[in-house]
Amino acid sequence: MRIASFLACLLLFGSSFLSAQEASKLSEIDQLKVDAKNARFSNTAVASSLLLKGLDLSQQKNSEGDIGYFYRKLVSEKGYAQQLDSARYYFNEGMQYYQSVLKEKGIENMEDELLGAHLHSELGEVYSINFVFDKSRDEYTQAMKYYDKFDDYIGVGIAKINIGNISLRQGDFPTAIEIFLEGKAIFDTTEYHYITAEICSSISSAYEKMNILNRATEYAQHYLNYIKKSDYEAPGIINAQIYLAKLSAKRGNISEMNTYLSKAQIGIDSLDLNYLKPALASAEAYSLLLSNDYEKAKTLLLAAKPYLEESKVDPLQVFNYKYQLAKSLVTTGEEHQAQQILEETIITVDSLHLYEEGIEIAKMLSRIYETNHRYDLALDMLKKHQFYTDETIGLKQQLAFKEIETKYQNSVQKNQLLKQQQKIDEDAWRIKRNNLWIVILALLLALSLLIYFFFSRNLRAKKEKELNDQALKSTQEKLRISRDLHDNIGSELTLIKSKIDQRIYLLDDEKEIESLTEISNYSKFAMDELRKTIWATKTNEIQLSELEDKIETFVQRFDINYELQSNYNDVAISSLTGLNVYRSVQEAIQNAVKHSEASTLFISIRQLSEQQFELRIRDNGKGFNTDESLRGNGIENMSVRMQEVEGSFDLQSSEEGTLIVFGFVAL
Structure with a gap:
């Protein structure tokens, strides 16, 4: 949902009335976007300088979409550089600009009415990557309020996913699952199957952390099914099969594990996706390590090592592969080879919040350092071991508290039900003590009602049928209108998002320009379709x-x-x-x-x-x-x-x- 970026590109190429000098400035702005993106991870100072230059040129040009874009990217860039004060500064500047344009033009004339939501979302991401989770959650919540205000249910859903990820990173797995399910309920009504797939993957991961493996497997299967529905290529399906194989091994279902591994192997071989071989080997080795067959696990993992391309696979897959390889090397007495791998993996323990694995990695490194008389490093690893142990205990206590809290709530509800039942029994006893004339009066009243019902039922039935027919027609009409809004506007916006994600930073030749122009046309057509639907239903x-x-x-x-x-x-x-x-x-x-x-x-x-x-x-x-x-x-x-x-x-x-x-x- 990079609407501001889209509008920046729309302004960049959409007007045929600009002079050559003006077009040159827009082209320069466009090039600055590309250069800043390329420098983002290699040189944050250069990237910030390019973004500031782009902001200055955009302000000279009074290009609303570009100004909003550069404010957002400056917030993000400063966050990645761990310059939180600067990130907040550009967030405040961007919000002031948003409010001034809103006051000047009105919301209906703004190029990006959701700029405020996007700025809060960017700042939320900044706090998240810098581990300031409470503030991150607050910013995502503010973004969600903006999206809800403008009826952008997709934005609301994405904000919920981001909030769920914070709970997941903090180890509050029950809360994370609850929030993810709220997000899933939103995307279940759309065709964004790839987003629903990622939500199911996160839910499965949370259940796995809680060692509720049946539910983890259930959502992993949903993950696979949604990937097949989406436009994902074969690697996504293969990764899902590998993950299911690992869960099958954890559950002790070796036959099911081998089935998933076989399917994944066929996909890798037929499509020549060799970079997925380490992940496949890692899943199979996991089962071997559980059965203490370390030599075979080591042989399997080393055979896949030449195919390890860390840039192409998920960091968690890289971690699991290296962790299992190091574990098998240590167990088979090859500690020197294991040391380097363990030193690489322990760096990512904190960022991936894999504290349980961190306990064992720190323990193995401490022993290796002690054997090599590196007592200072051995002591550091013992401290890390204690830290990871404390974190893991904290998570387990948190889960235990959640379970106790649930049991308590169930107990309270049970007591309330018992009290209600007792009151019902007492009322029934009082009714039995009523005088006979009350019973006779009730019988007479019942007889009167029966006579009234006999003479009026036909009339009531006719009126009820008319009302039901009207209600049914009204409901069907509303459902049809909702379906049309969803099918047309949703699909157009999906296409816009897909195009923007693929092309927003790739504006080097005419072909790319033509592609973004096409996206602009789709956006305009989507709004036109909304007006036509309203025209027909009002x-x-x-x-x-x-x-x-x-x-x-x-x-x-x-x-x-x-x-x-x-x-x-x-x-x-x-x-x-x-x-x-x-x-x-x-x-x-x-x-x-x-x-x-x-x-x-x-x-x-x-x-x-x-x-x-x-x-x-x-x-x-x-x-x-x-x-x-x-x-x-x-x-x-x-x-x-x-x-x-x-x-x-x-x-x-x-x-x-x-x-x-x-x-x-x-x-």
């Missing part, structure tokens, strides 16, 4: 001519010739019919443009009778096999939409092109 009926205008506006956004013919007397159609026909036409046109290789679209609207109308879309493309394509969601959605408005849908395709016919009725 009234009970629309004119057919309005629908024709919307269709022509939509087709004009594509680089394709078209002919639009109409022959009808303008009539009113229901807003639901108009919306469903329009969405179906959108799907048909997009399919033709993307897949048919057509040069021309032929669109016609004609009146068959007083209330019957027909809309045809024909292209001169290459056609397709309808039997195979009918299994796709797009064609199925068109058919369902037309059924919802009691319309018709027909599709014919051959080598000469494709014809789609929509039938619908007027009011």
Whole structure:
């Protein structure tokens, strides 16, 4: 959700009316972004200098999107350089700029109305990487409030994930799981499957830390399933299979472990993904180490060592591989080789919060140093060993407290239920003591109610049916509107995010410029789609001519010739019919443009009778096999939409092109 960056690039390339000198300045700003990114990890001073220069040029140009971008990146850069005071300074400067633009233009005219949310999120990340977790949580919470204010549920979900990660890093696993599940509930309603996959991975990791292996395996399987649904490449699937193999080994299910390892091995070999071999070897070696087969584990891990490419895999996978290799080397008497590996791994213990592993690493290093008469280093390792032990005990105590707290709450609830049951029993006893005339009165009242019910039930049933029908129609209408908002706006924003992530810093040639221009067009179209949905739902009926205008506006956004013919007397159609026909036409046109290789679209609207109308879309493309394509969601959605408005849908395709016919009725 790098909206400010997107708008910066939009301003950079979107205007054809800039002078050559102005365009040169924007190009310089763009180059400064790229140079600052490249220098970020190698030379923070140079990166900061480039960002400050970019901010100055943007302010001279009064480029709102670029100014917001550079304030955000300065906050982030100063944070990575551990300059917290400077990070807070640029955060405050950025918020002041945001408030001034908000006051001057109003929220509806701002290029990035979420700049405030992004700045809080950047500062939250700064505090997180510098281990100031309480302040980090506060900043992410503030960001979440901004996102919620502007109905950006994706931003709210990401903020929850960041807060959950803080609890995970602090070892508060139950709280982390609770927050992750809240985030998952948000993304379960979207097509951001890769985000849901990462949430499931984090939940699985938390359960693994708590040694609740069945739940860890359950969410690891969800992780694998969501990866398969997303656009992830094979490495993501293979990593999930490797993780599941490790969990199977922990649970003692060797057969299941071997199944996952076999699947991962096939994927690595068939796709030549050799850099994943150390992770695969690490998972298999884990089982061997559990069974004390250190020699075989060492041989397996050393065979994979030439393929270790730390830049391509997750730091945790690198840590696990080195940790297990060092452990097998120490056990087989090769302490000299193990020493260097252990010294590398203990550096990452703190950043990855792997305190249980840190206890054993510090213990092994202390013994090696003592054997080599390096008593000062041996003492340092003993101190680390004690520190990691204290941290681990603290986490276990925390988990135990959570368990006790849960039991206490359950006990309180149980006592409350017992008191309620006792009160019910006492009330029942009092009722039995009532006088006979009260019983007779109750019987008479019941008889009266029975007579009243007998004469009025038909009327009530009729009224209830009418109310239920109205409620059902209203609910269906709302569900349809929600689905349309989600399907269209969500998918466009997904595409924008994907493009921005891939291209935001890669603006070296015309091809990249063209790509960002395309992203700009998608963004504008997404907002236009929202307006069209509101247009169709704010009234009970629309004119057919309005629908024709919307269709022509939509087709004009594509680089394709078209002919639009109409022959009808303008009539009113229901807003639901108009919306469903329009969405179906959108799907048909997009399919033709993307897949048919057509040069021309032929669109016609004609009146068959007083209330019957027909809309045809024909292209001169290459056609397709309808039997195979009918299994796709797009064609199925068109058919369902037309059924919802009691319309018709027909599709014919051959080598000469494709014809789609929509039938619908007027009011």
